[in-house]
Amino acid sequence: MEHLKTGELAKRAGVNVETLRFYERKGLLPVPPRRESGYREYPAESVRLIQFIKRAQELGFSLGEIRELLALRVQAGTTCADVRERAEHKIDDVRQKIADLRAIERALQKLTATCIGSGPLSECPILENLDGELGSGLVQPRSRQQER
Amino acid sequence: MEHLKTGELAKRAGVNVETLRFYERKGLLPVPPRRESGYREYPAESVRLIQFIKRAQELGFSLGEIRELLALRVQAGTTCADVRERAEHKIDDVRQKIADLRAIERALQKLTATCIGSGPLSECPILENLDGELGSGLVQPRSRQQER
DNA sequence: GTAAACCCCGTACCTAAGTACGGAGTCAAG
DNA sequence: CTTGACTCCGTACTTAGGTACGGGGTTTAC
Structure with missing residues (x-):
């Protein structure tokens, strides 16, 4: 199995399904592809991502700061020096x-x-x-x- | 000068006056003595206490946990083993x-x-x-x- | 092929941690 | 002895970070 539905992801990551939608809205979780029905299909790595978010929160980072941390990964239009x-x-x-x-x-x-x-x-x-x-x-x- | 009024304490500790009242209600800040007028008189050390609370928050402790940390100081009716x-x-x-x-x-x-x-x-x-x-x-x- | 279990979405609600408001009393500088 | 700054208190509002609801479509396991 390679992709997870919201419920599966939520369970594996130990969060509420609504939380996933919430994080998606907040830009913490990249918007996943959907099947025709509209169901989200998350890659399996999302579990780690969410766990990271949770842990970072417990370390005193706000969701905003966590977004910044995560933004150090991808994002085009920035120079390396900037990152x-x-x-x-x-x-x-x-x-x-x-x-x-x-x-x-x-x-x-x-x-x-x-x-x-x-x-x-x-x-x-x-x-x-x-x-x-x-x-x-x-x-x-x-x-x-x-x-x- | 030995005691501070709410405004002075708030300024020195870098928080809002209301926050002090809030912390007092929550049991984080010991209730200070009052003068007859009703004005609170805080000891000077309160500044550190508040700064500690603020910093602990940034480290991911909730006010509840901070209360527990602080409770490790005084408190009668507990054994040392417990603490x-x-x-x-x-x-x-x-x-x-x-x-x-x-x-x-x-x-x-x-x-x-x-x-x-x-x-x-x-x-x-x-x-x-x-x-x-x-x-x-x-x-x-x-x-x-x-x-x- | 149908029921139980999922998922969708928008919207409303909740808790923690403050912040603000505003009417009334107090202090201290002139 | 008054005026401006400060304090009191209760209550209401705000923001971040979720959670819950509920009507409707979808999947899956019999």
Whole structure:
């Protein structure tokens, strides 16, 4: 089997059928070919694409940003230099996210390391180290953009 | 100066005044003391707290999850073991996010590395490497939870 | 060849996370 | 001691990201 109907794709990717239509409208999912009946026929790779979208969302990318990420793939009428630059921008973004997550990870680790595992919370003094650690890693406000 | 009024806090933290009230209602921001007039008086540290919330959001945590993260600080009536366990859970989450972001970073890097910097996109073959790389790092569907 | 299970589409509805509004009280600078 | 800026609160609106509905056509499994 090479192409999937909406229902199959939705099931495999773990999303709602309506979500597929929604993504298509939003330009995240390339419009698939249709059979005469009007039924969509998705290539099997669409599963990964959708899973990527879902995961990217959980990493804090908006659908708009995800569209931009995906746009780094194809798209005619752009120069390679252009793509390259956009990609470099994204890399900076991603690295900042990683750095911030690591700060959170460290703070949480400090927590578990000091918190031996019994007794009431009042005897667990590290429970204040969190926000000293966090909140750094903040750069500029990072304008919550939104395009299209 | 030791305490801030809503407007000052909002400005320093870079959010809307209404957002503060909103966070307070949602239990993210501890309810501050008031002067007789009813005006809120926030401690100066609230700035960091709010910035943390904002940043955590950009890393893909929902307000509910952020509340949980913050709850790892104080809160009576819980044992240390309990806190420890929740923290370990969060650490797993965070590590998975980091791993996924790294996969994205690698994919983007591959892009910039191969894409030399000029010529039309059609001559830029790497623009397909993206989704091979991505979409891995996916574990289980990671139930999009939502509590409270 | 017909019923159950799918798919189509447009439109309406929902939740999370804010934002705005507006009437009334408060503060502080002149 | 007043005026402009700020605060209060409740309620309503908005935007992003879906979800649901429902009337009608299509497929597929008996």
